[in-house]
Amino acid sequence: MSLLDLQRQMAADLMRPLAPGDRLNPKxxxxxxxxxxxxxxxERLEIYSKSYWYRLLDSLYEDFPGLRxxxxxxxxxxxxxxxxxxxxxxxWTLRNLGSQLEEWLRLYPAYAGARLKPALDxxxxxxxxxxxxxxxADAVLGPEDLLELGPAMRIxxxxxxxxxxxxxxVDDLRVKVSAAxxxxxxxxxxxxxxxxGGLVRRISRMKAEHIFLAVHRLDFTVYYRRLEAEEFRLxxxxxxxxxxxxxxxxxxxxxxxxxxxxxxxxxxxxxxxAEMGWLCRWQS
Amino acid sequence: MPANRFNxxxxxxxxxxxxxxxxQHILEKKPVVGWFEIISENYMVDGGRPxxxxxxxxxxxxxxxxxxxxxxxxxxxxxxxxxxxxKALVKRTKTPWLTDHLCWGSVDGRYSHDLLPMPYTFEAxxxxxxxxxxxxxxxxxxxxxxxxxxxxxxxxxEMTEWEFLNEVVEDADCGILLDVxxxxxxxxxxxxxxxxxxxxxxxxxxxxIHIAGHSRFQKYILDTHxxxxxxPVWKLYEHAIKxxxxxxxxxxxxxxxxxxxxxxxxxxxxxKYLVAPALVTP
Numbered sequence: 054m055s056l057l058d059l060q061r062q063m064a065a066d067l068m069r070p071l072a073p074g075d076r077l078n079p080k081x082x083x084x085x086x087x088x089x090x091x092x093x094x095x096e097r098l099e100i101y102s103k104s105y106w107y108r109l110l111d112s113l114y115e116d117f118p119g120l121r122x123x124x125x126x127x128x129x130x131x132x133x134x135x136x137x138x139x140x141x142x143x144x145w146t147l148r149n150l151g152s153q154l155e156e157w158l159r160l161y162p163a164y165a166g167a168r169l170k171p172a173l174d175x176x177x178x179x180x181x182x183x184x185x186x187x188x189x190a191d192a193v194l195g196p197e198d199l200l201e202l203g204p205a206m207r208i209x210x211x212x213x214x215x216x217x218x219x220x221x222x223v224d225d226l227r228v229k230v231s232a233a234x235x236x237x238x239x240x241x242x243x244x245x246x247x248x249x250g251g252l253v254r255r256i257s258r259m260k261a262e263h264i265f266l267a268v269h270r271l272d273f274t275v276y277y278r279r280l281e282a283e284e285f286r287l288x289x290x291x292x293x294x295x296x297x298x299x300x301x302x303x304x305x306x307x308x309x310x311x312x313x314x315x316x317x318x319x320x321x322x323x324x325x326x327a328e329m330g331w332l333c334r335w336q337s
Numbered sequence: 338m339p340a341n342r343f344n345x346x347x348x349x350x351x352x353x354x355x356x357x358x359x360x361q362h363i364l365e366k367k368p369v370v371g372w373f374e375i376i377s378e379n380y381m382v383d384g385g386r387p388x389x390x391x392x393x394x395x396x397x398x399x400x401x402x403x404x405x406x407x408x409x410x411x412x413x414x415x416x417x418x419x420x421x422x423x424k425a426l427v428k429r430t431k432t433p434w435l436t437d438h439l440c441w442g443s444v445d446g447r448y449s450h451d452l453l454p455m456p457y458t459f460e461a462x463x464x465x466x467x468x469x470x471x472x473x474x475x476x477x478x479x480x481x482x483x484x485x486x487x488x489x490x491x492x493x494x495e496m497t498e499w500e501f502l503n504e505v506v507e508d509a510d511c512g513i514l515l516d517v518x519x520x521x522x523x524x525x526x527x528x529x530x531x532x533x534x535x536x537x538x539x540x541x542x543x544x545x546i547h548i549a550g551h552s553r554f555q556k557y558i559l560d561t562h563x564x565x566x567x568x569p570v571w572k573l574y575e576h577a578i579k580x581x582x583x584x585x586x587x588x589x590x591x592x593x594x595x596x597x598x599x600x601x602x603x604x605x606x607x608x609k610y611l612v613a614p615a616l617v618t619p
Contacts, residue, residue, distance in 0.1 A: 054493055056461045057412035060444040060453075067449065087490045089528065091556040097489040100557065105449055142448040145406040145419045146378055189383035213384060273386035 059085060067102040070138055077102075109137050112147045116183055117154070118234060119175040119227040122252055123168050132164045148187070151180055171221040171259060178223050178277070181215035181268040185275045188213035191333035198334075199327060204298025207335035208291050211269075214331050216280075216289055219264040224277040226255060271329065283308045283315065284322050294335060339583045343479050343512025343544035345433030349399065349585035350611065353604050356590070359597040360390050368601060372399040374587045375430070377437075378406050381422040388429075395430060401545070401585075402432040403514075406448075409468045409482065410441035410455045424476050434479040434544055436514040439465065439502060454487035457494035457501035466508035473511065481512030481544035486522040486551075486560035498523065499537040512544035515581070517573045518560065518589075522551050525558045531573055540581035548574055548607065549589040563592035565603050575610045583611045 054062070062085060069075050082094040089097070113133045114121070121129040132154075139161075140153050155176040158165060165172040189212040202208075210216075229252055265285035267278045280288070283304045290300025305315050326332050340346045352372040355363075362368070373394060380391050394400060406419060427435065440452040455461050465482075473480045484502055496504070506513055515538060517531075524531035548571075550564030566574075566588070578584065588604035 055412075056456065056458065056464055057444070059456055059491065059493060060412050060441055063453065064444045064447060064449060068447070085492055087492055089490075089526075094489075096556075100488040100559075101449075101451060101453065105451055108450055142450060143446055145416050145443070145448060146381070147450055148382070187382035187385035187387060190385075270385065273389060 054085065063098070063101075066098055067105050068138075068141055069102065070134055071102070071106050072134075106134075106137075109142065109147070109150065110134070112150050113137070113154075116151050117176065117179050118230050119179050119223060120172060122226065122230045123172050123175050123223070123256055124165050128164065128166065132158065135161065135164060148183065151176070151183065155180065168256075170261075171223055171256070174219045174221045175223045175227065177217050178219065178227055178266070178268065181217050181266075182227075182275050185213050185215050185268045185270050188215075190330075191336075193330040194327065194332040194334065196327065199323065199332070202297060202323070204301075205296050207294060207296055209333040209335035210288060210292045211331050211333050213270055214288075215268040216285060216292065217266050217268065218285070219266060220261055221259055222262050222264060223259075224264065224266055224279070226252070226259065228277070229255065267331075269329070269331065281318070283310065283318070287319070287322065288326075288331075291335075294337065339585065341512070341541060341544065343434060343481050343542055344585060345479055347433045347585070349401070349545075350583075351604050351607050352401065352585065352587040353597075353601055354403075354587060354589050354591070355394065355400075356594055358594050359600070362597040364390070364393055366597075367397060368597065370398060370601065372401060372585070374401050374403045374589075377402045377404040377423055377426055377435075380429075381419075381426055391429070400430045400432060401587075402426065402430055402435045403483075403587075404435065404437035405452065406442065406450075407437040407468075407472060408440065408442040409437065409472070410439060410453075410461060410465045411443050411468075412441070412464060413444060413446070415468055415471060416443075420472065420475055427476055427478050432478060434481055434512065435476065436481045436483055436545060438485050439482040439505060440485045452485045454485065454489055454491075455501065456491040457496045457498060459495060459504070462501055462504040462508060466505050466511075469505070469509035469511050473509075479512060479544070480509075481514040481542075482506065482509075483514035483516050483547065484519050484523075485516075486519040486526075486558075488526055488557055488559075490527055497529070497537075498527075499534045503537065503539060506539070506542050511542075513538060513542045514545045514547060515543050515577060515584075516547035516549070517577050518547065518549040518551060518566065518570050521570045521573055522558045522560045532576060535573065535577050535580060538581075543577075543581040543584055545585045545587060546574065546577060546581075547587055547589055548604075561592055562589045566606070571606070571610075574607065578610045586611065 066077055077095055079095045082098045086094040086097055088094045110133050136157050142150055162169045265280040265282055267280055287300050287304035290303045340348045350371040352374050353370055355373040355375045380387050438452045442449045442451055442453050469480055520531045520534045548566050549562045550566055552559045552561040586607045590600045
């Protein structure tokens with residue numbers, strides 16, 4: 054057996070799902086793995102198989118606590134296993150493991166049942182969280198750079214600022230989930246039970262709400278900041294590389310706000326973005 | 338033998354693996370540590386906290402990079418994105434040498450994120466050595482490969498693990514990161530003499546040594562890095578030091594991580610073996 058064939062065989066075997074019905078045929082493992090005086094060939098291979106599944110399931114578990122809260126632990130386990138079976142990791146880093154989860158769940162909506170829409174929103178938010186944590190930060194535009202601000206100028210948005218639209222207020226929920234998780238090491242069982250119960254009630258009562266969100270970081274901590282629709286569109290336009298004038302026109306096109314009010318808000322937004330270091334030089 | 342061309346002619350002493358739970362302690366207390374080993378992939382990102390912390394560490398400490406995803410033993414070519422990011426990190430840390438494992442972990446673009454064992458064949462040795470050479474030429478830094486713990490052996494193998502290691506490092510002309518805990522773990526899992534392994538390693542190629550703890554199960558030993566180093570591993574380490582000379586030594590502790598002081602104290606137990614050992618030949 055060539056090196057490539059052996060590695061293909063072993064990868065296929067250790068990436069098989071762990072369910073009892075999927076257990077490897079002993080003859081398959083025995084064909085290329087030696088037994089020893091304590092373990093069969095299959096048992097030796099299963100050490101690697103279990104390690105593979107625990108490592109990858111753990112990684113999704115850590116990256117998507119909000120999704121766990123939305124769909125429940127049991128459904129989350131099924132989603133994770135099915136997703137990893139269908140979309141094995143294609144990256145050298147586990148950081149990217151959840152990058153296709155939203156797309157995958159759209160193809161297999163039954164896994165999320167009645168909570169599909171908030172589940173998709175939560176995945177989008179949690180993936181943006183992963184990106185905001187370690188994306189690049191470019192040199193910040195200072196006040197002197199903004200003095201030359203004109204309609205033909207292009208301004209960049211920091212790569213770590215992620216702009217997303219949501220149909221449900223999953224940002225609030227994700228903050229609560231994180232807080233409950235942080236409390237886990239210190240709070241009493243009674244307090245934890247009360248908080249967990251509160252989360253379940255919050256999810257079951259969650260009502261649709263159109264939200265524009267910036268997921269960004271400050272002092273290396275990821276934050277969520279809700280945006281006005283016009284602010285979101287303006288930032289999206291800047292990110293797409295539109296000159297400031299065109300981005301503003303696109304942003305206010307459907308706005309019910311008056312020109313004067315919009316002008317004031319735009320000034321406030323730019324000042325705030327500059328203060329938070331969101332603006333940088335535009336790069337094609 | 339401590340300083341050789343495989344560790345950039347450095348003379349590093351005892352180091353500790355840099356781990357997230359210790360960041361705050363290290364940056365605030367500034368403990369005296371010979372050097373830190375970082376997991377390269379944890380810092381192969383574009384920005385954020387990992388790189389900010391690393392830059393602060395680099396201001397005060399010597400850092401050596403240790404990778405987990407190069408997969409020199411995979412039949413497929415090296416991942417160019419991985420290499421590009423690794424090179425950027427090498428420039429940042431100025432690591433005098435770089436290590437990764439003698440293992441495979443990906444095939445047809447699918448990643449296991451594990452250190453999978455090699456079949457000890459001449460074909461595998463040739464493929465692995467070629468990839469180590471390619472990586473070294475691109476990265477422009479000495480490379481040492483680490484022997485891994487393993488739990489399976491292949492019918493295809495044509496030689497022992499230590500013969501395979503020697504075949505690869507001679508062909509690639511690279512260094513060895515000798516993990517004595519891994520030798521011990523594999524010796525128990527595969528019933529070989531760990532001293533025969535150590536005695537077979539070319540001492541002039543040993544760039545660095547790893548020590549760690551492991552977990553014992555009923556039928557096998559797992560390399561968990563979640564315990565102190567056990568006495569038989571210290572004895573094997575002592576033997577390795579007598580054979581290769583005082584060599585840069587790193588304690589790995591990756592799970593159930595205790596306080597920094599506890600980890601550092603465990604690492605410093607290596608001092609008594611590093612002070613002027615009488616070199617022996619097998």
